[in-house]
Amino acid sequence: MKRGRLTKEEQERRIKSLLLFIYIFRYATRKQLEIFIKVVMNLSSTQWLIDYSKKAGFMDSYYEPLFKTKIYHLTYKGRETIGDQALVEHYHFEKAHAGLNTFIHHNNMIEAFILLKSHLNIKEWVCEWDLRRGKRPGEKIPDGMITLANGINIALEVETRYKTLGILKTFVKKYRYDIEKISRYNCLMVIASSRFNYEGLRRRFYNIAPEFCPRFLILADLGMLELGMCYFQGKMIHIEEAVKLLKEGMQTHGQTA
Structure with a gap:
C-alpha cells in the first residue's frame, strides 16, 4: 500500500474497483477479494479495504457452512456506487447463486x-x-x-x-x-x-x-x-x-x- 494518508479520490477509486469485481462475478469469498486486491489492484494490505467497504454498507456477507467460508455480495448502496455500469440495476444476489x-x-x-x-x-x-x-x-x-x-x-x-x-x-x-x-x-x-x-x-x-x-x-x-x-x-x-x-x-x- 502507498505510504501516507489516502486522498478521498484514491479511497473511492479503490472501493469502486473492489465493488466492480464483485459485480462482475455476483459474489466472492474473502480469499478471492484478498487475491484480487493483491494481484490486480497491486496493494499489499487487504484487510482495511474489505472491512471498511462492508462497514460502510457497500457490501454484505454471510457465512456459508457448506463451504466453510464467508460470501460477500453487493448491497443497494454498493450498486449505487457503481451506477455507471450499464446493467447494474439488474444485479441481485441470492444464496442459491452460491450453491x-x-x-x-x-x-x-x-x-x-x-x-x-x-x-x-x-x-x-x-x-x-x-x-x-x-x-x-x-x-x-x-x-x-x-x-x-x-x-x-x-x-x-x-x-x-x-x-x-x-x-x-x-x-x-x-x-x-x-x-x-x-x-x-x-x-x-x-x-x-x-x-x-x-x-x-x-x-x-x-x-x-x-x-x-x-x-x-x-x-x-x-x-x-x-x-x-x-x-x-x-x-x-x-x-x-x-x-x-x-x-x-x-x-x-x-x-x-
Missing part, C-alpha cells in the same frame, strides 16, 4: 479472471449473468466475454465437468456460427479445470473441427494459465503470443476487431 452445483465453477471463473488479468490487457470482462439479459431461455451463452484493449472479443468457457461427444459437437457448431458466420466473437477460449480435462478436450475438439480449432480456439488449463501458456495453432505458446497470432490472422483474412 453446490455452481460454487466450483464460479471459483474457477474467478481464478481464470485473475490469471488472465495478469497476462493480457483486458478492457472489459462481461460475465454470463450479464450476457444473458434479453436472451431466449436455453440459448447458449458463454461463461464470459473478454474484450481486449486491441479490440479482440473472446468468448470464454470454463469447463469443470466431462462433456459427451454429442454435447461438444453442438458446442463447436454454436461457436463456429458465432465466430465464422456472424462475427459475434473473434475467437473462443476454453479453460479446463484440470490437465486431464484439458487433454480430453484438446483431442476431441481437434477431431471434431480440425480446420476451425487452429484458427479460432485458444485452449488451456488453470495450471498452464498460471504460467501464461496456452495451446493455439497446434502448439504450446505464451498466451500473449497467441493473441498476437490471432490478430495477424484476422488481418490476413480481412476481419476487424
Whole structure:
C-alpha cells in the first residue's frame, strides 16, 4: 500500500474497483477479494479495504457452512456506487447463486479472471449473468466475454465437468456460427479445470473441427494459465503470443476487431 494518508479520490477509486469485481462475478469469498486486491489492484494490505467497504454498507456477507467460508455480495448502496455500469440495476444476489452445483465453477471463473488479468490487457470482462439479459431461455451463452484493449472479443468457457461427444459437437457448431458466420466473437477460449480435462478436450475438439480449432480456439488449463501458456495453432505458446497470432490472422483474412 502507498505510504501516507489516502486522498478521498484514491479511497473511492479503490472501493469502486473492489465493488466492480464483485459485480462482475455476483459474489466472492474473502480469499478471492484478498487475491484480487493483491494481484490486480497491486496493494499489499487487504484487510482495511474489505472491512471498511462492508462497514460502510457497500457490501454484505454471510457465512456459508457448506463451504466453510464467508460470501460477500453487493448491497443497494454498493450498486449505487457503481451506477455507471450499464446493467447494474439488474444485479441481485441470492444464496442459491452460491450453491453446490455452481460454487466450483464460479471459483474457477474467478481464478481464470485473475490469471488472465495478469497476462493480457483486458478492457472489459462481461460475465454470463450479464450476457444473458434479453436472451431466449436455453440459448447458449458463454461463461464470459473478454474484450481486449486491441479490440479482440473472446468468448470464454470454463469447463469443470466431462462433456459427451454429442454435447461438444453442438458446442463447436454454436461457436463456429458465432465466430465464422456472424462475427459475434473473434475467437473462443476454453479453460479446463484440470490437465486431464484439458487433454480430453484438446483431442476431441481437434477431431471434431480440425480446420476451425487452429484458427479460432485458444485452449488451456488453470495450471498452464498460471504460467501464461496456452495451446493455439497446434502448439504450446505464451498466451500473449497467441493473441498476437490471432490478430495477424484476422488481418490476413480481412476481419476487424
